[in-house]
Amino acid sequence: MMVVMFTVEGLTKRYGNHTAVQDLSFHVPDGVVTGFLGPNGSGKSTTMRCMLGLDAPSSGKVTVRHGNFEGPVQACKHKAQLVGALLDASWVDPKRSARNHLRMLAQGAGIPDSRVDECLDLVGLSSKAKAKVGGYSLGMRQRLGVAAALLGDPQHLLFDEPVNGLDPEGVSWMRQTIRYFASEGKSVLVSSHLLAEMQQTADRLVIIGRGKLIGEYDMDEFLGDALVEVQTPQQEFGAVLQRQGFEPQAIEGGFSVPVEGDEQQARERIARLALEHQVLITGLSSRSAGLEERFLQATMNEQEYRSK
Numbered sequence: 001m002m003v004v005m006f007t008v009e010g011l012t013k014r015y016g017n018h019t020a021v022q023d024l025s026f027h028v029p030d031g032v033v034t035g036f037l038g039p040n041g042s043g044k045s046t047t048m049r050c051m052l053g054l055d056a057p058s059s060g061k062v063t064v065r066h067g068n069f070e071g072p073v074q075a076c077k078h079k080a081q082l083v084g085a086l087l088d089a090s091w092v093d094p095k096r097s098a099r100n101h102l103r104m105l106a107q108g109a110g111i112p113d114s115r116v117d118e119c120l121d122l123v124g125l126s127s128k129a130k131a132k133v134g135g136y137s138l139g140m141r142q143r144l145g146v147a148a149a150l151l152g153d154p155q156h157l158l159f160d161e162p163v164n165g166l167d168p169e170g171v172s173w174m175r176q177t178i179r180y181f182a183s184e185g186k187s188v189l190v191s192s193h194l195l196a197e198m199q200q201t202a203d204r205l206v207i208i209g210r211g212k213l214i215g216e217y218d219m220d221e222f223l224g225d226a227l228v229e230v231q232t233p234q235q236e237f238g239a240v241l242q243r244q245g246f247e248p249q250a251i252e253g254g255f256s257v258p259v260e261g262d263e264q265q266a267r268e269r270i271a272r273l274a275l276e277h278q279v280l281i282t283g284l285s286s287r288s289a290g291l292e293e294r295f296l297q298a299t300m301n302e303q304e305y306r307s308k
């Protein structure tokens with residue numbers, strides 16, 4: 001059973017007449033990566049700011065639990081141990097070194113200086129610790145942002161678009177780092193526009209559109225079954241597949257067969273059946289709907305700025 005340690009309940013945030021987030025409820029369990037998806041302007045950053053206590057909700061509440069504490073982030077005396085965040089617009093003085101930047105943050109949060117070097121090491125920036133941040137590449141800045149989020153060794157991590165603009169090596173590093181945090185038992189909420197990347201990173205999804213919840217899903221459940229496509233001129237193979245418990249649907253030149261679980265194994269079983277029954281197979285392939293395909297289906301009516 002998943003332990004729910006970060007809960008958003010009935011969150012609404014209005015800016016003047018504009019409702020950015022409306023009656024939004026979801027949870028972020030410990031020990032897994034929760035992907036936070038939604039079209040542009042759907043309210044992800046607003047939600048994350050409310051979760052961090054950087055913006056006050058118009059109504060609704062955010063509850064964080066860790067140790068003896070239970071309440072909104074801003075009510076916690078030791079925030080740095082509770083929540084760490086990498087937000088879109090983390091400002092860093094370009095003339096400061098990475099180490100000095102982190103020392104300043106650590107001092108403000110009552111964290112010992114020794115933790116600064118540990119965090120620089122964790123994100124692979126030790127050798128550049130004394131360099132001015134102004135000369136850092138985007139990838140190095142993101143690493144520095146992660147180091148800043150980690151200073152208090154927080155239980156909960158919120159990352160807003162962490163891989164935006166990173167090169168493939170940076171993206172891969174960020175993915176592994178995020179997965180590592182979850183494997184340590186932390187709760188991790190990550191927003192991203194890069195759906196293929198999210199498919200590889202997240203265990204579950206929270207999807208919003210126009211500030212409202214579309215759904216919370218396990219990644220596997222959301223992606224649904226894979227399809228094995230069998231090309232054969234022998235239509236009688238359909239009955240063979242049925243007798244073996246498959247549910248083949250006739251398509252042009254063969255069958256499409258939904259399979260649960262291991263699609264490689266299903267392909268092998270189908271190939272063996274064809275061999276046993278002397279059926280000629282001219283093509284055997286499998287495909288699963290990517291996250292992008294499913295996401296577009298789920299948010300079809302929710303795009304704030306849809307092209308006509």
Ligand SMILES: Nc1ncnc2c1ncn2[C@@H]1O[C@H](COP(=O)(O)OP(=O)(O)OP(=O)(O)O)[C@@H](O)[C@H]1O
Binds near residue numbers: 020042046047
């Ligand atoms: N400080 C603010 N004042 C007024 N309106 C705001 C403010 N912040 C956000 N909004 C509006 O609230 C809505 C949600 O914005 P938000 O940035 O939370 O969405 P998002 O899902 O993070 O978008 P994106 O993926 O484009 O970053 C948008 O219509 C935005 O213009």
